[in-house]
Amino acid sequence: MEFEEVQSIWGAQDAQPIFRVDEKELHEKVLGRKKKALRITNISELILIFTYLGAGSYVWYLNVRGVFFMYLMAGWMIAMALLGIFRRVRRIVAGRRFDRTVRGELEHALAVARYQVKLSRMGRWNIILIGVFCVFGMWESGKSPWVGVWVGLFFVFTYYLSGFEHGCYKRQRERLEELYDKLGD
Amino acid sequence: MTAAEQQHIFESWLSQYKGLFFKIVRAYAVSGPELDDLFQEIVIQVWKSVPAFRGESAVSTWVYRIAINAALSWVRKEGRHRAMEDIGKAAFVLQEGIGQADERVAWLYAEIHRMDEIDRSIALLLLEGFSYKEMAAILGITESNVGVKINRIKKRLIATSKKQDCYGI
Numbered sequence: 001m002e003f004e005e006v007q008s009i010w011g012a013q014d015a016q017p018i019f020r021v022d023e024k025e026l027h028e029k030v031l032g033r034k035k036k037a038l039r040i041t042n043i044s045e046l047i048l049i050f051t052y053l054g055a056g057s058y059v060w061y062l063n064v065r066g067v068f069f070m071y072l073m074a075g076w077m078i079a080m081a082l083l084g085i086f087r088r089v090r091r092i093v094a095g096r097r098f099d100r101t102v103r104g105e106l107e108h109a110l111a112v113a114r115y116q117v118k119l120s121r122m123g124r125w126n127i128i129l130i131g132v133f134c135v136f137g138m139w140e141s142g143k144s145p146w147v148g149v150w151v152g153l154f155f156v157f158t159y160y161l162s163g164f165e166h167g168c169y170k171r172q173r174e175r176l177e178e179l180y181d182k183l184g185d
Numbered sequence: 186m187t188a189a190e191q192q193h194i195f196e197s198w199l200s201q202y203k204g205l206f207f208k209i210v211r212a213y214a215v216s217g218p219e220l221d222d223l224f225q226e227i228v229i230q231v232w233k234s235v236p237a238f239r240g241e242s243a244v245s246t247w248v249y250r251i252a253i254n255a256a257l258s259w260v261r262k263e264g265r266h267r268a269m270e271d272i273g274k275a276a277f278v279l280q281e282g283i284g285q286a287d288e289r290v291a292w293l294y295a296e297i298h299r300m301d302e303i304d305r306s307i308a309l310l311l312l313e314g315f316s317y318k319e320m321a322a323i324l325g326i327t328e329s330n331v332g333v334k335i336n337r338i339k340k341r342l343i344a345t346s347k348k349q350d351c352y353g354i
Contacts, residue, residue, distance in 0.1 A: 009289045010312040019207050101325025105254045182303045
C-alpha cells in the first residue's frame with residue numbers, strides 16, 4: 001500500500017463520522033469541569049497559604065516567653081505563606097497564555113515540573129528545619145527530653161513519607177524530559 | 186470580547202472541527218470513558234483559547250495546535266485515571282455516530298497507537314494533509330526536523346500496511 005492510499009483511508013472518516021455529540025450533555029459537563037478544576041486549584045492553594053499564615057502567626061502570638069527558636073519557626077512559616085502567594089500569582093499569569101506550540105507547551109510543562117521538584121525538595125528541607133526549631137524550642141522552654149525525642153521522631157517519619165511525593169514529581173519531570181527529547185531528535 | 190461572542194465563535198469552531206477532535210481523541214484514548222474525557226478536555230481548551238486567537242494563523246492550525254496540546258497534556262496528567270473513576274457515573278457526551286466500523290481505519294488507529302505521543306501528533310498532522318511549514322508552526326520545531334520525522338513515520342506506515350495487505354486488508 002502506498003502512502004496516498006493510507007491517507008485516503010484516513011480521509012474516508014470525514015464522510016461518516018464515528019461519533020455524534022450530545023450537545024446538552026457536553027454543555028453541562030464542560031461547565032461543571034471548568035468550575036471544578038478552578039475550585040480544586042484555588043482551594044488547595046488557599047489552604048496552604050492560610051495554614052502557614054495562621055500557624056506562623058499563632059506560634060508567634062503564643063510565644064509569650066520569647067523562645068528564640070519558636071520565633072524562627074513562626075517567621076519561617078510566614079515566609080512559606082508568602083512564597084505560596086507568589087506561586088499563585090505566577091500560576092494565574094501563566095494560565096493566560098495559549099499561543100504555545102507543542103514545543104513551547106512542553107517547555108512550559110517541564111519548567112513547571114522542575115519547579116515542583118525544587119519546591120518539593122525545599123518542602124522536605126522545610127520539614128527538617130521546622131522539626132529542629134520545634135525540638136530546640138522545647139529544649140529551651142524546659143520541656144522533658146522525651147517529648148523532644150517523640151516530636152523529633154514524628155518529623156523524621158514525616159520526612160520519610162514526603163519522599164514518596166517527591167519521587168512522583170521527579171518521575172513526572174523525567175517523563176517530560178524524555179518526551180521533550182523525542183520532539184527534538 | 187464578550188462572553189456571547191466567545192460562545193458564538195466557539196460553537197462555529199466546534200461544529201466545523203469536531204471531526205478533527207474525534208480523530209485526535211481516537212488517536213490518544215482507547216476506552217469509552219477515556220474518549221469522552223479527552224473530548225471534553227479538548228473542547229474546554231478550545232473554548233478557553235477563543236479570546237487569544239488573533240487571526241495570525243489559519244483557524245485550523247490554531248484549533249489543531251490547541252487540541253494536540255490538550256491531548257498531550259491529558260496523556261501526561263491524570264486524565265486517564267480520572268476517566269476510569271468516572272465510569273458509570275454519568276451519561277457520555279460522545280454517542281455512536283453514523284460511521285460504520287472500517288477495519289482499515291481501525292488498523293490505522295492501531296498503528297498510530299503504537300507510536301509515542303510526539304510521533305502520534307505528527308502522524309495526525311501528516312494524514313490531515315498539513316504542510317511542513319504548518320506542522321513546524323504547530324510543533325515549534327524546524328521544517329527539516331519535521332521532514333526527518335515524517336519520513337520515518339511514512340516508512341513505518343507503508344511497511345506495516347504491506348504486512349496488512351498479506352492478510353487481505
